[in-house]
Structures are given as structure tokens and as C-alpha cells.
Amino acid sequence: MSRLLETSGLSRSFGGLRAVAGLSFAVAEGEILGLIGPNGAGKTTAINLLSGVIKPNAGRVVFAGEEVTGLPPHHLARKGLVRTFQSTVVYGHRTVRENALRGAFLGLYPGVVPAFLGTLRARARRRETEDRIAELLAWFGLDHLGEAIAGSLPYGRQKSLGMVIALAARPRLLMLDEPVAGLAAEEADQVLETIRRIRQRGVTLIVVDHNMRFISGLCDRLVVLHHGQELAQGTPQQVLADSAVIAAYLGRGHGAA
Ligand SMILES: Nc1ncnc2c1ncn2[C@@H]1O[C@H](COP(=O)(O)OP(=O)(O)OP(=O)(O)O)[C@@H](O)[C@H]1O
Ligand SMILES: [Mg+2]
Incomplete structure (x- = not known):
């Protein structure tokens, strides 16, 4: 090991x-x-x-x-090396999809996102990222809520979004x-199952x-x-x-x- x-x-x-x-x-x-x-x-x-x-x-x-x-x-x-928070931390006034995107960029170049998005290579990267986020949102049953304001979601959904944000950063740990x-x-049983599946993904x-x-x-x-x-x-x-x-x-x- x-x-x-x-x-x-x-x-x-x-x-x-x-x-x-x-x-x-x-x-x-x-x-x-x-x-x-x-x-x-x-x-x-x-x-x-x-x-x-x-x-x-x-x-x-x-x-x-x-x-x-x-x-x-x-x-x-x-x-x-990525973590989630004990009290769910989402950008409450942003949409679910925007929150997930921020997670993805956490694994890239934080703080320079707008400049980064300007280049062609970056746009290809962004498409790839959006595909991955769509997949993650579907996995957590949030795909129909992509345009919902994160802060308006019930607690369990916000916790799911916290997982999506973390996974969007492509963690190894x-x-x-x-x-x-x-x-x-x-809901706790579902999270257990989700954690096992995250491990199966390596x-x-x-x-x-x-x-x-x-x-x-x-x-x-x-x-x-x-x-x-x-x-x-x-x-x-x-x-x-x-x-x-x-x-x-x-x-x-x-x-x-
Ligand atoms: N920023 C901080 N300033 C001062 N004390 C702190 C700070 N963060 C944690 N502590 C203290 O350190 C100790 C450990 O806290 P910690 O939050 O790590 O515990 P925990 O095991 O996560 O507990 P819980 O199960 O309640 O979440 C506690 O006594 C806590 O009050
Ligand atoms: Mg604690």
C-alpha cells in the first residue's frame, strides 16, 4: 500500500x-x-x-x-488535496452551476478565472469542465437545479452541492x-453509498x-x-x-x- x-x-x-x-x-x-x-x-x-x-x-x-x-x-x-466543510459552505446568492464551476477552478487557477476564461484553450477547458460538472450534478440528483439559487436549496441538497464542488476540483484525496x-x-444512507462510489472512482x-x-x-x-x-x-x-x-x-x- x-x-x-x-x-x-x-x-x-x-x-x-x-x-x-x-x-x-x-x-x-x-x-x-x-x-x-x-x-x-x-x-x-x-x-x-x-x-x-x-x-x-x-x-x-x-x-x-x-x-x-x-x-x-x-x-x-x-x-x-480537497475538503468539504462541516457547515455547508456554498455561495448562497449564486446558482448551483456557478458554485460547481468555482469548485472546478479551485483545482486550476483561483483568482484569475476571468482572464483564464478568455483564451481559446481555456474555452476548450471550460467545455470539458462544464461536461464534468453536468455529470456530477446528475450524479447528485441536482441536474434539474443547475439554475436554482444555491442558498434557496434545502439543507440536504446544499450538502450534496458541497460534495459536487469538492469533486469538481478533481481531488486525489x-x-x-x-x-x-x-x-x-x-439521506445519510445515500451519502454512505455516494462515498463508496467516490472511492470506486479512485x-x-x-x-x-x-x-x-x-x-x-x-x-x-x-x-x-x-x-x-x-x-x-x-x-x-x-x-x-x-x-x-x-x-x-x-x-x-x-x-x-
Ligand atoms: N479558531 C479557533 N479559535 C479558538 N479555538 C478553537 C478554534 N478552532 C477550534 N478551537 C477549539 O479547539 C478544540 C477542537 O475543536 P474542533 O472544532 O477541531 O473539534 P471537533 O472534533 O471538530 O468537534 P465537533 O465534533 O464539535 O465538530 C475545541 O476546544 C475548539 O473550541
Ligand atoms: Mg468538527
Whole structure:
């Protein structure tokens, strides 16, 4: 198994609070890795560090054999490291299609989109991109909503659009922060199926959640975070049997069993 992403000693504090403290793990190409832990464990901070939204105080991130520690999000996106947000982030006043296009350009040349669109080569590129977006919108059942204003869509649809935006950037590693939070059981099942299909397309995934049952049915391996540190790491079976994990989870109502 070749390693696509590797972190070592990754750390980030806010004031005196050590949100992520010395986190080390690797993700193999083609794997679905679950990052789990109770509220405030540091999951989103870890994703923010890996996606360049914030910079670490210490530690390294190596992606596809190259050190990428501290690079900004659009550089990382161009290299294939892309994430979605826990609270859905869409451009609320723009159409669904415009939102998806922005995702596609995140993987190209952010900030210079208008100039880029002017050239002939760029127009061919744009057609190719539009085809891909049409396919993604259809995949997520949003094809009839391309001209709808994104902010007017129901929550579940906005979450789907968040996935479309991320996939439009052609990720090699996609990080999903709580992809089923706030969804009804039926919608959550659809997202599970979608994540499996994304992997079948050759995309490696890190999926954040605090729901053990959801994550253990989906992931090849889990990294459990607690107070910013690794509590356990292994297959879902190994992790679910880990006494430290059980102690951290039982009584919190997450249902480790
Ligand atoms: N920008 C910030 N400024 C100050 N403190 C922060 C910031 N971001 C996160 N924290 C703190 O860092 C800790 C870890 O937060 P984080 O959002 O990473 O947890 P999480 O595991 O994603 O939790 P949840 O399950 O609630 O989403 C929390 O105590 C949080 O309050
Ligand atoms: Mg979070």
C-alpha cells in the first residue's frame, strides 16, 4: 500500500488550548480513513490543518511524497488535496452551476478565472469542465437545479452541492467533515453509498464523524482523537474493542456498540 498522505507531530494551539497535539498518521492510496472523536476532540482542526485553512505550530504534512506543510488551500487543491466543510459552505446568492464551476477552478487557477476564461484553450477547458460538472450534478440528483439559487436549496441538497464542488476540483484525496451531520437516516444512507462510489472512482478519503456506527461501517481504518491526541488507531474492529476508546465513548450517548 503506498502512502498518499502522512502527518507527523502535527500540532495547533489556540491560546492555551492544544486543539491538535502531536498527531501522526498515514492514509494509504485508495483507503477510506475515519477520523473520529467526541465533540471538541480536534477533528475539524486536523482537517483545517491538512487542507491549509490554518497553519500548524509544529509538525509536517507530506502528500504524494512532497512536503506540503503550511501551503494555502488553493495550492493544495491543485495538488489534489480537497475538503468539504462541516457547515455547508456554498455561495448562497449564486446558482448551483456557478458554485460547481468555482469548485472546478479551485483545482486550476483561483483568482484569475476571468482572464483564464478568455483564451481559446481555456474555452476548450471550460467545455470539458462544464461536461464534468453536468455529470456530477446528475450524479447528485441536482441536474434539474443547475439554475436554482444555491442558498434557496434545502439543507440536504446544499450538502450534496458541497460534495459536487469538492469533486469538481478533481481531488486525489477528499476530506469530508461530518458529511451526514444533520441529515435524516435515509439521506445519510445515500451519502454512505455516494462515498463508496467516490472511492470506486479512485479517490482516497478521510471522513470525519463522531458517530461510531456510521463510521465503522464505512471505513477501512479509524484514527480516534481525544483532546487533540490520538487515542487509538486501527481497523474499526480493533478500535471498537479498545478499552480507552470505550471509556472515552461510553456514557456520551454515541453508542460504541
Ligand atoms: N479558531 C479557533 N479559535 C479558538 N479555538 C478553537 C478554534 N478552532 C477550534 N478551537 C477549539 O479547539 C478544540 C477542537 O475543536 P474542533 O472544532 O477541531 O473539534 P471537533 O472534533 O471538530 O468537534 P465537533 O465534533 O464539535 O465538530 C475545541 O476546544 C475548539 O473550541
Ligand atoms: Mg468538527
